[in-house]
Amino acid sequence: MSTISTRSPASRRGVLGAGLAGAALATPALAQANPKISWRLTSSYPKSLETLFGLSTQVAKRVAEATDGQFQIQTFAAGEIVPALQALDAIQNGTIECGHTLSSFYIGKDPAFAFDTSLPFGLNTRQHNAWLYQGGGRELVAEFMKGHNVHAIPSGNTGAQMGGWFRKEIKSLADLRGLKFRIAGLGGTIMARLGVVPQQIAGGDIYPSLERGTIDAAEFSGPADDEKLGFQRVAKYYYYPGFWEGCANVSFFVNLERWNALPAHYRAIVEAACAEALALSVAKYDHLNPDALFRLVASGAELRAFPQDVLAAAFKEAQALYGELAASNANFKKFYDSWLPYWRKEQIWFRVAELPFDAFTSSQVQGR
Incomplete structure (x- = not known):
């Protein structure tokens, strides 16, 4: 059932004007809540490596989408503005705001950088993520990276690598x-x-x-x-x-001052974009590696x-x-002191459940 307004034309114009004024006020308020920010990102990888360099374009895309284009991250491949192995230096001194790199590239500065990436004979991808997100690893990484003027976020993983x-x-x-x-x-x-x-x-x-x-x-x-x-x-x-x-965690490094200056919801958006990039990278490598291995052997x-x-x-x-x-x-x-006991208990669990399953099922492939 429709209703007929009993307001006078002047009154209705007043209500309409108030609504338009409210809408006008909302736009600057929204802009203030989502400030326009432009960052540059350096990758330690060439563009030909679609999965590793793709971490950067994936994160940049998601951040832009989630902020209605207000937060833009321009991506650069290794060597375009920063040499591949100098990403940390450029980010910590503020030459560039952020980047994708392996922390283990920088063990010459401190061997403790390796824990963020992986250790030889260490944790596999799932175990490493468990240590980072549930076992206190990220807190330890954050404390350590603070001394290098960097905030690090897990943002990709290759899975187990070849020799x-x-x-x-x-x-x-x-x-x-x-x-x-x-x-x-x-x-x-x-x-x-x-x-x-x-x-x-x-x-x-x-x-x-x-x-x-x-x-x-x-x-x-x-x-x-x-x-x-x-x-x-x-x-x-x-x-x-x-x-x-056994895995290689790729980190999204951000200059610490630039990170702390972001609005809280922008930081949350970056964290979520990196988490998505991490999950997608593992899935993509598991998808691409088998066929690539078959082609390499055939060649x-x-x-x-x-x-x-x-x-x-x-x-x-x-x-x-x-x-x-x-x-x-x-x-x-x-x-x-944190990593070693975690490594031990993860090996025991995987030896009980994961490894016997994998060993048996993979042994059934021959002849099928």
Whole structure:
């Protein structure tokens, strides 16, 4: 049933005017609640790596959408404005507001950076996320990063990685001696104890180094990324497992002052965008890696498992290294005291439930 207004035309004009005035007031209020902000983001990865560089475009897209375009993040690939391995320096000194990078690239500043990314023979992707989000890991990372004028947010993960590309076969521990191997993080430190000469080289520079023979071997990620970088054309043997990275957490670094200056709801939006990017990256790698591995093998790559003496020696050196670092570095010890008992209980749980399931089901694939 309709109703007929008994207001006079003048009265109705007054009500309409008041409504329009209210709407006019709402627009500046909304703009004030969602201030216009423009940031630049540097990635440590080239654009050819659609999943790793894609973390940056994904986060930027979601942040813009959630703020009605008021918060814009312009993304740049490695080397466009900041070299791949200098993202931390540029972010902490305010040259650029934010970036996507691996904390383990910066263990030269402090070996404790490795905990944010992963440790050799450490936690897998799910376990690492559990430690970060439920086991106190993020709180420890936040406290540590504050000393470097950075706020770090988990924003991607490669999952378990491969052991890399080698120009010659590794048949025993002795074959590692003198090998020039591109490997980042604490994995390089451990391999150096086994006679390897580790080299830290940005992703986009690995191929020419292998092609020229400047290095003898290189690890980077897994089949999807390695195929795009073309390593199969310059090194024949593809080894597994990448025991130095059972996962690799990619962090979204933000200059701490810029982070603290954001409105609270903008910070919440960035956190949510990074959480989504993390979940999507794991799903994407699990989706892309199998087909990429099949193509690599079809093109001539020869899969090889690391010999048991290599794995055993590397594990022994890893435990010794962690003990030494915990004894000499207070930051490392603080992380390690939390991480080690968490690692132990996660291994027990996965050995009971996850691993037997995976081992049995994967063994049924042959012949099907």
